[in-house]
Amino acid sequence: MPDVLVAGAGPAGLLAAFELERAGLDVLVLERDARPSPQSKALGLQPRSVEVLADRDLLGALEPHVQARLPAGHFSGVPIGYTDLPTRFPHQLGIEQAHVAAAIEARLRTPVLRDAAVTAVSQDDEGVTVTAGGREYRAGWLVAADGGHSTVRALLGAAFPGTPARTSLVVADVRLAGKPDGLADGWQLPSTGSGYLLPLSGGRFRTVVFGEEQQRLGRDAPVTAAELQRALTAAHGPDIEVGEVLWASRFGDAARQLERYRHGRVLFAGDAAHIHLPVGGQGLNLGLQDAVNLGWKLAAQVRGHAPAGLLDSYHDERHPVAARVLVSTRAQAVLGIPDPDAAAVREIVTDLLAVPEARHAVAMELSGLGVTYPGTSGRATDVPAAPDGRAVLVGAPLPDGWADRVETRDGPAPRLVRPDGYVVWTGEPGLAEALSRWFGPPR
Ligand SMILES: Cc1cc2nc3c(=O)[nH]c(=O)nc-3n(C[C@H](O)[C@H](O)[C@H](O)COP(=O)(O)OP(=O)(O)OC[C@H]3O[C@@H](n4cnc5c(N)ncnc54)[C@H](O)[C@@H]3O)c2cc1C
Missing domain, CATH: 3.50.50.60 (FAD/NAD(P)-binding domain)
Known part of the structure; x- marks a missing residue:
């Protein structure tokens, strides 16, 4: 089991x-x-x-x-x-x-x-x-x-x-049979406009479309090449031609x-x-x-x-x-x-x-770098996780009884780091208390 x-x-x-x-x-x-x-x-x-x-x-x-x-x-x-x-x-x-x-x-x-x-x-x-x-x-x-x-x-x-979906969008990966001049050919930040095209590897393009037609169609309506063609023509003009549709799905903004x-x-x-x-x-x-x-x-x-x-x-x-x-x-x-x-x-x-x-x-x-948790002082940026999932104590001797849960490492700045990378002690008195609080009593 x-x-x-x-x-x-x-x-x-x-x-x-x-x-x-x-x-x-x-x-x-x-x-x-x-x-x-x-x-x-x-x-x-x-x-x-x-x-x-x-x-x-x-x-x-x-x-x-x-x-x-x-x-x-x-x-x-x-x-x-x-x-x-x-x-x-x-x-x-x-x-x-x-x-x-x-x-x-x-x-x-x-x-x-x-x-x-x-x-x-x-x-x-x-x-x-x-x-x-x-x-x-x-x-x-x-x-x-x-x-x-x-x-x-x-x-x-x-x-x-939470809040229900108010808008309906389609995500699709397509190959293009015809491309307008000036279409970006490298990865970039997505724009928010309907019909943006992001080149993926192997000649595929990612698009997201959310025009009036997508709002009218139900969430369960199949996405067709014709629907994508209409949306991409509206965004890029008549030279764009949808070839193969590799994958398409509808999603919404429910939160x-x-x-x-x-x-x-x-x-x-x-x-x-x-x-x-x-x-x-x-x-x-x-x-x-x-x-x-x-x-x-x-x-x-x-x-x-x-x-x-x-x-x-x-x-x-x-x-x-x-x-x-x-x-x-x-x-x-x-x-x-x-x-x-x-x-x-x-x-x-x-x-x-x-x-x-x-x-x-x-x-x-x-x-995600700004995330902190109560009782922690941010994440350690230079302390890789222990391979066996233990916490890491840097630059201080480990009191008896925690070696099964805490690995020790040399280092100039004393710190006790949780297995998910957040620091819970930074050298002040009270190491044993911090160890007990986060990792349980000594054996
Ligand atoms: C168009 C689009 C673009 C996105 N872009 C980004 C982005 O750029 N960056 C980003 O951070 N996030 C993005 N997201 C969100 C991101 O894809 C999801 O948040 C992410 O996939 C969530 O991962 P997950 O493991 O929680 O769930 P999922 O990836 O959905 O995995 C859930 C798994 O559970 C399985 N499953 C379902 N039901 C059962 C069952 N009953 N029993 C067993 N298995 C089951 C499914 O098959 C699936 O393998 C995007 C989402 C969409 C729709």
Whole structure:
């Protein structure tokens, strides 16, 4: 019997499984689809995600697939420079989500079980029972990372309040049979206009369209080449010709978040816990950060040394971060609507974001670098994660009784760093108290 089941082999579920395995747990990932999707919703990694993947030695596997290092993020299409951010990686990596997922999956000890859609969940005092692909699985805990339409969320009847979708958009990857002159041929920040075209590898183009026709058609209407052709002609003129449509999907701007990320022995992560308009490149990154915040806490719980409240601190720390992203993406959605008043607000916001302090504050938010948690003093930028998921104590002797949970390293600046990279002690008196508070009492 595994220690933990994970529902969903998207980026959030895979990284959660990786973190749990790193900490020595047995994990089984249950995935609905028969094979990994070659299609990518997200096309970018924010700096904090790049740091996290680098610290876990996962960045090298991504390198061959990196198509751009963009020195900026954007707020509803307004470029937000990243070059002065306090990080080794002051850029967004242009990379397709499928490569990120594949790189993490390749590092799992236990292969993902595919064709295993979760259809039932029950829990008792000792564990959870999950039906997936017609079979029953039992474990102590379930991480629900089964995406924005989460079945686990529905099965548990978990409250998912927020605002409904008001606008409908289509994302599609296409090949073009005809191209207008002057079409960009390198990766760039997406514009917010309907019909922008971003060149991907292999002659593919990513487009997002959201004109009057998309608002009229229902969310379940199939996306046709003719619909895309009309939208792209409107945006680029008569020379553009849609060839093959490789993948297309409709999505909206609903913004919702679970009231509670923990339901007994079930913990939600990624899009299963929060959905919003994918503007500003936030969703995948939020899910990756959920996974690294949850992984070490759940591992400590399973191994029996989690201090009281540690597992619940997953909700306490991560819920406000996603709540803020929902505010940010809802504001960005308003700036993007075709309305003269929205254009006026955009002009003012653009001017405000030219003020260095304002730009820096928004850059820290979009990049994920500005995230801090109560009782921590920011992230350590130069302390790679311990390969076995332990915390790291730099530049100070470790008191007896914590060596199973804390690795020691030499270094000039004393720090105690959680397995997810956040600093919880910086050399003042009280190291033993900090160790107990975060990692449990000495053995
Ligand atoms: C058009 C578009 C563009 C985007 N661009 C960006 C971007 O640039 N940057 C960014 O950060 N984010 C972006 N996002 C958001 C990002 O793609 C998501 O936030 C991200 O995929 C969430 O990862 P996840 O692992 O939580 O969920 P998912 O990637 O949705 O993975 C969930 C997994 O669960 C599986 N599953 C579903 N139901 C079950 C079940 N019952 N049992 C078992 N398995 C199940 C699914 O098959 C899937 O593999 C974009 C989204 C869209 C739609």
